[in-house]
Structures are given as structure tokens and as C-alpha cells.
């Protein structure tokens with residue numbers, strides 16, 4: 016990468032100076048641009064010229080740390096990459112187990128766990144944290160670490176995010192609160208290869224079809240409502256969909272659950288996966304039935320599911336309130352079962368909530 020590939024946009028009149036995302040003052044904010052024109056930075060990547068009164072400065076470096084898939088993109092485009100002959104592949108780096116384990120605590124302070132507790136109850140929330148290996152970080156008070164644990168139970172990295180405990184939405188002001196453990200402790204030698212969030216559960220739930228969502232939080236929530244699937248998250252629209260990431264899904268039935276607005280992109284992914292021989296389908300009910308407001312807010316399957324209250328144990332009542340469930344049941348041939356002869360706690364929970372199972 017050239018040293019000055021990414022620069023603050025030179026002044027060319029008023030249109031090149033914007034409102035600061037932090038202090039909100041008008042016309043004082045310069046955005047970063049890519050002189051190679053491959054990367055388009057989001058609006059908050061830039062610098063406020065009110066150095067003393069505001070001091071907001073979000074650098075391309077921070078942006079690439081938050082979006083490793085974009086960093087991979089500039090590596091692919093870099094001239095160095097093209098001229099240096101292919102070297103022996105570096106071994107994948109992992110995060111030390113002790114660091115992971117130290118984070119698996121303080122859930123009372125964890126803002127995401129607080130939100131999940133308000134929706135699902137404390138026991139179920141703690142079980143999810145434990146099952147999916149979700150930790151608590153000091154980076155921002157009450158932040159959540161989603162550890163990416165691979166199918167050999169090794170941890171590739173941790174994504175740190177901050178949530179609003181009252182609604183479970185991510186905090187995106189004055190900037191997107193997202194950071195990565197490998198970029199804090201890994202140093203330059205760290206060879207990051209991301210995996211699906213929840214990938215380690217594939218081995219534990221070998222017989223279940225695999226459901227893929229974009230957000231880690233949604234994988235947690237959906238796994239609680241629909242334990243008939245093994246829920247994993249790609250960690251972003253593009254996230255973990257490189258061909259080499261997909262090997263772990265071999266021989267599984269796969270259903271993609273795109274967020275509203277991401278359907279077209281995920282259809283392409285689904286087609287590509289089919290070409291590679293995967294048994295995959297895409298859940299399009301949301302895309303066809305969502306309201307304008309739900310679209311604006313980029314709803315996903317979990318947003319629909321949490322509208323169902325735990326006390327609504329009657330399936331018909333739930334279907335009336337949320338017709339998507341019926342659709343889900345029909346589409347994936349989930350058999351209705353009124354009689355609850357439960358064997359595991361998971362199933363009991365699931366049947367109590369909705370009386371359905373595969």
C-alpha cells in the first residue's frame with residue numbers, strides 16, 4: 016500500500032466540507048478518500064477541523080481495523096501483492112484461551128446480556144453466552160465480545176461491540192462502536208482468518224440444518240426461538256462467505272436468512288453456494304412481507320421473533336400475531352406438536368414457547 020493512498024479530501028469549495036458527526040458543527044469536517052478510488056469510506060471516516068473544541072478524528076486505519084474484510088480488499092488490490100511471488104501460506108493465528116476465558120464473566124454489566132435477559136430471562140441468556148462463547152469487554156463499559164470459535168474449538172478473533180440495553184440496538188453514534196481483539200493484541204504478525212460466529216456448535220449439533228444470519232446477536236436470539244436449526248452468523252453482509260470458509264458446511268442443509276435490504280446480495284451468495292454443491296435455500300418471507308418501516312430499520316429474523324412474548328404459549332395466537340412463523344413452519348415442514356413429550360431442556364423451552372419442532 017502506498018503511504019499516502021488515503022488522504023483527507025482536498026478543499027474544493029463548500030461541498031467538500033461536511034457536518035461533523037461528533038460536534039455536529041456545519042462545514043468543519045473533511046472526509047478521507049482513496050486516491051486509488053477502490054474504497055469508498057463511510058461518512059464518519061474523517062477529521063473535524065475544530066481540533067481544540069471537538070478533536071474528532073476517525074482514521075482509515077481505524078476503519079480497516081473495524082472492517083477486516085475491507086482490509087483484505089486493499090491487500091488484494093495492492094501492487095505489492097501482485098508482484099511478489101506467492102509465498103508459503105502463513106499459519107492461521109489464534110487468540111490465547113486464557114484471554115477468552117477471562118472475558119466469560121461479568122454478565123450483569125454486559126449491555127447485550129442485559130437486553131437479552133429482559134427478553135428471554137436470565138437463565139436462557141446466560142446459557143446462550145456460555146454456549147456461543149460471548150464475553151464482556153472493558154474496552155467500552157459493558158461492551159460485548161463475540162469470539163469467533165472455529166470447528167476445532169480454536170478462537171480466531173473477537174469482535175467487540177456496544178449495545179443499548181433498552182432495545183438491543185448497536186450504538187453507532189458518534190461513531191460505530193466496533194473493535195477487534197486481534198488488532199489490539201495480535202500485532203503485525205497476526206494472521207487473521209475469520210470464521211463463522213458459532214461455528215464450533217456445528218459439531219455439537221451435527222444433525223440439525225444450519226441457519227445463517229448476518230448478526231451475532233440475531234444468531235443468539237433465533238437459536239432460542241427456533242432450536243430446530245443450528246444458528247451461526249456471518250458477521251456482516253459480506254462477512255464470512257469466502258469459498259474456503261464454507262468447507263465447514265459440507266453435507267449440511269443450509270438456510271440463509273438475509274436482513275431486510277440484503278436479499279439480493281445473499282441470493283447471489285446462495286446461487287454461488289449451489290454451484291459449489293451446497294444444499295442451500297434462502298428465506299424470503301421477510302423480503303416479501305415487511306412493512307416500509309421495518310425495511311428502513313433493516314429488520315432481520317430476530318427482530319421479528321422477539322416480538323413474541325414468552326407467555327404466548329399458544330401457537331395459533333402466536334401465528335396470528337406473527338404470520339411469519341406459520342410461513343416458516345410450512346416452508347421448512349416443521350411439524351406441529353401439541354403434546355409436549357420433552358426430552359431435553361432445549362426442546363422443552365422451545366415447545367413451551369411455540370409448540371413446534373422439526
Ligand SMILES: [Zn+2]
Pocket residue numbers: 035036037038039040043063064065069070071
Ligand atoms: Zn467536530
